[in-house]
Amino acid sequence: MTISVPWQHRLSTGTEDIQNEVIGWxxxxRHGKSYVPDMIWGTLQTEAYxxxxxxxxxxxxxxxxxxPAGVAKRMERQQVLYDGEHHYDVILGxxxxxxxxxxxxxMxxxxxxxxxxxxxxxxTFGVLPATAEVGMVPASGFSIYDGERVNYELVSTGVDITDPAELALHNKAFGLLSSAAYYGNDAKELIEKALDFWSSEYE
Structure with missing residues (x-):
């Protein structure tokens, strides 16, 4: 099943309520997967970002x-990184x-x-190099929650998918992305390269 709800409906009372909903998710x-091609995963964002x-x-x-209330809730959700009860596979483009x-x-x-x-x-944190060859067509970012639900955040709407066949395809896609991503010191080198860029090119 696929459910699509426009953001203006989901955010009709502001950002705090939806952040509360995400905290619940x-x-x-217990095991989440997220592919985020062009921004920082929300659960690792700084307060300023x-x-x-x-x-x-x-x-x-x-x-x-x-x-401010929405940001406070986003920071609250990050406690799942430190409570010892959850694990997240995250790939940033x-x-x-x-x-x-x-x-x-x-930055x-x-x-x-x-x-x-x-x-x-x-x-389990990876960075997908811009030049990486991935065994699939380019894809929008998505998150998988315990292998039971996939979530997309589109321009105008949020989409949730629970159909088993579609879930299987998303898990396959995440595996291909993971195979092409850099981890450990290789990922750190990509982050350090970007940090050098923001520390020198834009001073």
Missing amino acids: YQRT ATVILRKVVDFLGVPDDV EQSLYTHVGGPEV RGQLERLLREIDLPSL
């Missing part, structure tokens, strides 16, 4: 402005390290956080 999920992202959401969609969010200072703080957190026991 993450607390219930998340503030810029949610401000863009509010301004773009014209929904009630409760950005290399582009996510360069997508301009909030300026050089925000430097964000990349420094990735370097601090990359070895967390709760994470």
Whole structure:
């Protein structure tokens, strides 16, 4: 089954309620997978980075402005990284390290956080190089929750998929992305390269 709900409906009361909903998803999920091609995964965002992202959401969609409350909830959701009860396989596209969010200072703080957190026991963290050859056509970002539900965040709507055949295809896609991604020191080198860019090119 596929369910699509427009963001302006889901965010009709602002960003806090949807962030509460997402906290619930993450607390219930013991093993999650996320592929994020062009921005930082929300559960690793710094407060400054998340503030810029949610401000863009509010301004773009014209929904009630409760950005500080939404950011606070996004920070609260990150506790799943430290409670020892969850594990997340996360693949960022290399582009996510360069997508301009909030300026050089925000980007430097964000990349420094990735370097601090990359070895967390709760994470299997990869970066997909921009030049990587992947055995599938380019795909939008998606998240898989305990192998039971796939979620997409599109421009105008959020989409949830629960059909077993579609779930199997998404797991296959994630495996192909994972096979092409860099992990460990190789991933750190890509992040450090991007950090050098934000520390020099944009000073």
